[in-house]
Amino acid sequence: SxxxxxxxxxxxGAAPAMNCRAEVLEVSVEGRQVEEAMLxxxxxxxxxxxxxxxHYKKEGTYxxxxxxxxxxxxxxxxxxxxxxxSEELDRALRKAVGEFRDALRGSGSNGMGQISLExxxxxxxxxxxxxxCILWELWTIKVNVVNLANEQERQICREKVGEKLCEKIINxxxxxxxxxxxPKMPTQSEVDNVFDTSLKDVQPYLxxxxxxxxxxxxxxxxxxxxxxIKDTLAL
Amino acid sequence: xxxxxxxxxxxKDLDKFIKFFALKTVQVIVQARLGEKICTRSSSSPTGxxxxxxxxxxxxxxxxxxxxxxxxxxxxxxxxMCVEISLKTSEGDSMELEIWCLEMNEKCDKEIKVSxxxxxxxxxxxxxxxxxxxxxxxxxxxxxxGHEYVILYRIYFGEVQLSxxxxxxxxxxxxxxxxxxxxxxxxxAYRINLAFMSTRQFERTPPIMGIxxxxxxxxxxxxxxxxxxxxxxxxxxxxxxxxxVEDSQEVCTxxxxxxxxxxxxxxxxxxxxxxxxxxxxxxxxxxxxGLAFSHQLSSSxxxxxxxxxxxxxxxxxxxxxxxxxxxxxHPHQLIGPGKEGGVPPVPSHPAHGTQADQExxxxxxxxxxxxxxxxxxxxxxxxxxxxxxxxxxxxHDLLETIFIRxxxxxxxxxxxxxxxxxxxxxxxxxxxxxxxxxxxxxMVNPPESPETESPLQGSLHSEGSSGSSTGNTHDDFVMxxxxxxxxxxxxxxxxxxxxxxxxxxxxxxxxxxxxIGAQSMAEDLDSLPxxxxxxxxxxxxxxxxxxxxx
Numbered sequence: 001s002x003x004x005x006x007x008x009x010x011x012x013g014a015a016p017a018m019n020c021r022a023e024v025l026e027v028s029v030e031g032r033q034v035e036e037a038m039l040x041x042x043x044x045x046x047x048x049x050x051x052x053x054x055h056y057k058k059e060g061t062y063x064x065x066x067x068x069x070x071x072x073x074x075x076x077x078x079x080x081x082x083x084x085x086s087e088e089l090d091r092a093l094r095k096a097v098g099e100f101r102d103a104l105r106g107s108g109s110n111g112m113g114q115i116s117l118e119x120x121x122x123x124x125x126x127x128x129x130x131x132x133c134i135l136w137e138l139w140t141i142k143v144n145v146v147n148l149a150n151e152q153e154r155q156i157c158r159e160k161v162g163e164k165l166c167e168k169i170i171n172x173x174x175x176x177x178x179x180x181x182x183p184k185m186p187t188q189s190e191v192d193n194v195f196d197t198s199l200k201d202v203q204p205y206l207x208x209x210x211x212x213x214x215x216x217x218x219x220x221x222x223x224x225x226x227x228x229i230k231d232t233l234a235l
Numbered sequence: 236x237x238x239x240x241x242x243x244x245x246x247k248d249l250d251k252f253i254k255f256f257a258l259k260t261v262q263v264i265v266q267a268r269l270g271e272k273i274c275t276r277s278s279s280s281p282t283g284x285x286x287x288x289x290x291x292x293x294x295x296x297x298x299x300x301x302x303x304x305x306x307x308x309x310x311x312x313x314x315x316m317c318v319e320i321s322l323k324t325s326e327g328d329s330m331e332l333e334i335w336c337l338e339m340n341e342k343c344d345k346e347i348k349v350s351x352x353x354x355x356x357x358x359x360x361x362x363x364x365x366x367x368x369x370x371x372x373x374x375x376x377x378x379x380x381g382h383e384y385v386i387l388y389r390i391y392f393g394e395v396q397l398s399x400x401x402x403x404x405x406x407x408x409x410x411x412x413x414x415x416x417x418x419x420x421x422x423x424a425y426r427i428n429l430a431f432m433s434t435r436q437f438e439r440t441p442p443i444m445g446i447x448x449x450x451x452x453x454x455x456x457x458x459x460x461x462x463x464x465x466x467x468x469x470x471x472x473x474x475x476x477x478x479x480v481e482d483s484q485e486v487c488t489x490x491x492x493x494x495x496x497x498x499x500x501x502x503x504x505x506x507x508x509x510x511x512x513x514x515x516x517x518x519x520x521x522x523x524x525g526l527a528f529s530h531q532l533s534s535s536x537x538x539x540x541x542x543x544x545x546x547x548x549x550x551x552x553x554x555x556x557x558x559x560x561x562x563x564x565h566p567h568q569l570i571g572p573g574k575e576g577g578v579p580p581v582p583s584h585p586a587h588g589t590q591a592d593q594e595x596x597x598x599x600x601x602x603x604x605x606x607x608x609x610x611x612x613x614x615x616x617x618x619x620x621x622x623x624x625x626x627x628x629x630x631h632d633l634l635e636t637i638f639i640r641x642x643x644x645x646x647x648x649x650x651x652x653x654x655x656x657x658x659x660x661x662x663x664x665x666x667x668x669x670x671x672x673x674x675x676x677x678m679v680n681p682p683e684s685p686e687t688e689s690p691l692q693g694s695l696h697s698e699g700s701s702g703s704s705t706g707n708t709h710d711d712f713v714m715x716x717x718x719x720x721x722x723x724x725x726x727x728x729x730x731x732x733x734x735x736x737x738x739x740x741x742x743x744x745x746x747x748x749x750x751i752g753a754q755s756m757a758e759d760l761d762s763l764p765x766x767x768x769x770x771x772x773x774x775x776x777x778x779x780x781x782x783x784x785x
Contacts, residue, residue, distance in 0.1 A: 047362050052288045053279040065279040068290035069365055071272035080374065082365045085277045085290070166370035170407055173363040177410035179356060201277040 019181045021137045025168050028144040029077075030157050031111075034104060036074040037165060038097040038115055041141055042209070043072070043083035044169055045117060046093070048176045049137075050084050050204040054195070056188040067202055078162035081169065086202045096209040103213050104145055111145035113213040119205045121183050122193040136181055241415045245349040249414055252349070253309050255286045256357045257316050257337055260364060260421065261301040261390060262291050264318045264335050267368035268377040268386045287358035297388075304390040310339045312417065317396070319389040320373055322380075329387075331399035332373040333425040338395070340420060344413030356412040360421060363410045371407065371425045401428040 029037050052065030068085035083090065100115050119137040148154050183205070186194045195203045241249070266273050275290035285291075301316075310316050315338040323329040347353055368374060377386045397404065409421040770777070 044366050047366065048359060052277070052281065055279075055281070063281045064288045065281050066277060066285040066288055066290045068275035068277040069362075070274035071369070073272065078375070080272075080369050080378075082273075082369055085275060169366050169370045173366055173409065176359060176363060177408070185351075201279050 020135050021175070021180060022140070023138070023171075023175055024140045024142065025171065026142040026144070027161070027164055027168065028146055029161050030148055030154065031105065031145050033074075033076045033157070033161055034101045034143060034145060035094075035097050036077050036079070037161065038100065038141065038143070039083075039093055040072075040074065040077075040079060040081040040165055041139075041168055041172070042093050042097070042115075042117055043090075044081055044172050045139055046089065046204055046207070047082060047084050048172070049119060049207070050086075050089070050202045051195075053197075053201065053203050054191060056191075060187060062188070065201070065203075074162075076158065077165065078158050079165045081165075084202050084204075086199060088199045089202060089204065093209070096211075100143075100211040103211065104143065106213075109213045111147075112143065113211060114140055114142045115209065115211040116140050118208045118210075120208065121206065124193065136183060241349070245415070249349045249353065249416065250309060252354055252357055253414075253419065254305075256361070256419070257305065257310060258293075258298055258301050259286055259289075259291050259361055260316075260335070260337055261318055262293055262297055263361060263364050264320070264368055265294065265297045265388050266292070267365075267374065268320055268388060270377050270380045270386065287354065287361055289358060289361055291361070300390050304392045306392070308392065310337050310392075310419070312339055312341055314393060315339070315395050317391050317393075319391065319396075319399075320377075321387050321389070321399075322373075322376060322384050323387055324384045325382075331401075331426060332376065332386075333371060333423055334395065334397055334400065335423045336395050336421070338420045338422075339417045342413065342418045343415055344418070345415050347413055347415065349415065353412060353414050357419075360410045360412055360419075364421060367407060367409045367423065371423060372427070373425060397424050400424055400426040403427055 025041060027037050027041075047069065050067060052067050054062045054064060056062045069082050070085050071080055072083055073080045097115070100113065103109065104111060104113050117139040118135050120133045120135045123132040123134055125131055146157070148157055183194045191197060194206060196206050197203060275292060277290065278285075281288070305316065308314060315336050317337075318335040319331060320333040320335070321329050321331045373386070376384075380386050404424050404426050406422055406424045409423065411421070412419045
């Protein structure tokens with residue numbers, strides 16, 4: 001159990017480091033926008049948290065591979081984002097987001113949930129203790145799914161969500177720019193404790209994605225979103 | 236003293252990093268505005284040429300421009316590298332959208348490791364730049380370019396110029412990286428006042444299905460090319476200080492000879508005109524392709540103010556007095572300066588050095604320009620090049636606006652000659668006169684429409700409407716004859732039909748035209764403080780005038 005506040009405690013149960021960074025983002029989207037919105041945020045974070053593949057050479061030096069990038073256009077949101085050019089990474093994120101989306105649609109969900117992206121380090125412990133996972137950065141994306149009544153509302157939602165995502169990207173970049181704690185560059189023997197070396201073209205920091213579907217505490221958020229849209233129409 | 240802490244190798248590395256960082260920054264920004272999706276591949280084996288471990292292609296032309304702008308220097312305190320992104324319509328209007336600034340401030344981080352930490356942080360900053368370039372408004376505009384507008388870039392080095400972004404521009408910070416010699420900052424200032432060009436306007440027309448151009452061959456780019464920076468507007472948000480009345484120059488106080496009917500006399504009592512503040516520094520260099528006026532360009536950029544002598548309604552407050560020279564043979568025609576008779580042209584622009592430079596840059600290659608100084612804001616090329624030929628620019632047009640129609644309605648006889656020469660009192664044209672002169676009163680008879688008109692206006696009213704009996708000039712119809720019923724009137728010499736023909740195509744009110752309205756509104760507002768100052772100066776006269784009314 002985590003001595004720190006629940007905000008900082010990762011869903012996976014990893015113990016946060018004392019300098020663990022926790023950021024929360026909130027978005028309200030229509031059902032069909034969930035996938036693209038989540039991918040946009042997660043990919044933007046991982047763009048900043050991935051390097052090229054390390055190639056260790058003699059004397060403890062290493063060279064770093066090259067990370068390519070590509071633009072992604074959203075179909076249901078007036079928005080575009082940049083992601084790392086790695087099909088493996090994209091597949092992994094899509095899988096996680098797909099499960100989250102399905103859970104949000106499923107019964108027992110009132111359209112509210114959150115997806116968590118944790119970056120952690122492994123700390124090897126001596127036998128008989130198992131390795132620790134030290135959380136050093138936690139991103140929580142809270143999602144509210146709204147239901148819209150007509151095409152006009154949907155069109156406005158396309159634009160509004162696009163604008164909101166622009167804000168989120170700016171927020172993410174701002175956090176990244178703080179140059180706060182990052183794990184030390186590891187030696188060859190330690191690299192798997194810091195990075196995910198399983199992908200063949202890029203090397204993100206060790207990360208985990210998990211999600212929770214929360215029970216609705218009321219329909220207040222959905223109402224606010226509707227009101228926002230209605231206000232826009234009234235103008 | 237600061238540099239001795241940094242080994243020479245580190246210093247060399249740092250300079251190299253900063254230089255290539257600057258070049259890559261430009262590439263990312265320009266490529267993000269080409270209007271296409273960018274895709275580069277990851278490569279697990281380092282190729283050795285991918286700076287900052289990122290696959291960012293180098294468009295040779297862009298690198299060339301960036302290197303030219305930097306001219307061997309590096310961003311330093313007070314010397315920033317700026318990438319200006321602007322939009323240019325097919326009609327020639329252009330508007331600055333964003334300025335990306337790579338700056339250096341004095342805050343040093345001595346402890347930081349150059350070859351490792353700084354390098355990695357610069358890499359992170361480039362990733363942030365990739366992300367941020369997709370979230371400013373210009374991105375969506377640039378993705379839709381090709382049909383009605385294109386996006387242009389311009390690189391300059393020196394002082395950051397944000398005045399072209401309009402009021403209320405916003406800033407987003409991409410990030411900072413501390414180094415032992417200073418902190419590198421990357422940010423973007425972007426226009427939010429896209430009032431006269433909303434993205435919606437361009438969403439309706441699909442972009443042309445274009446030829447796919449391979450960027451990485453040395454072709455000229457249709458969508459992003461080094462901007463012809465020669466004509467641009469000074470922004471509405473003028474940072475310039477409005478000079479006091481004494482500083483403003485008078486444009487034309489020339490008067491010409493009065494008697495011959497083919498000449499005109501006019502006096503512009505005062506033009507509000509702003510002396511450009513001297514802000515140019517020598518280090519400011521603006522790369523201009525093929526032009527040698529880089530220094531003047533920058534100075535004209537910094538100092539050029541829209542000469543408020545335009546057709547803004549506020550300008551009518553300083554009345555233009557004139558005598559219409561009238562050709563008896565063509566009662567409906569008006570003689571303006573330059574047409575008949577030897578009236579010397581009046582310079583339409585402020586007579587300072589940058590003016591000449593600006594006109595020099597109006598080469599035919601540049602096509603249409605958007606210039607704040609001339610009355611109708613969306614000029615066609617002729618007007619601009621005419622002004623460089625020496626023909627009257629704004630005062631000419633202004634005159635034509637006021638030129639009275641020769642034959643008024645309900646008037647039996649033409650008036651041959653009206654001379655109001657040497658009348659220096661304000662509102663002389665409205666002063667009580669004999670009946671004949673009253674017919675020349677533009678308040679009674681609407682004036683001719685301005686000769687030059689914007690493309691937007693063209694469809695709204697016919698050209699040169701004079702209502703002559705040769706028929707109107709409406710686009711779709713030619714009226715042969717007009718026989719209104721019950722229109723014969725014994726009392727008046729003119730029948731309803733003639734009246735109708737004469738007045739069926741009134742000129743568009745200049746203040747109502749979309750572009751002029753917005754333009755002159757901004758000018759009017761800009762010129763208000765100075766006008767107020769002048770009025771205050773003349774308050775005694777006004778008081779006296781008011782006294783006479785009581």
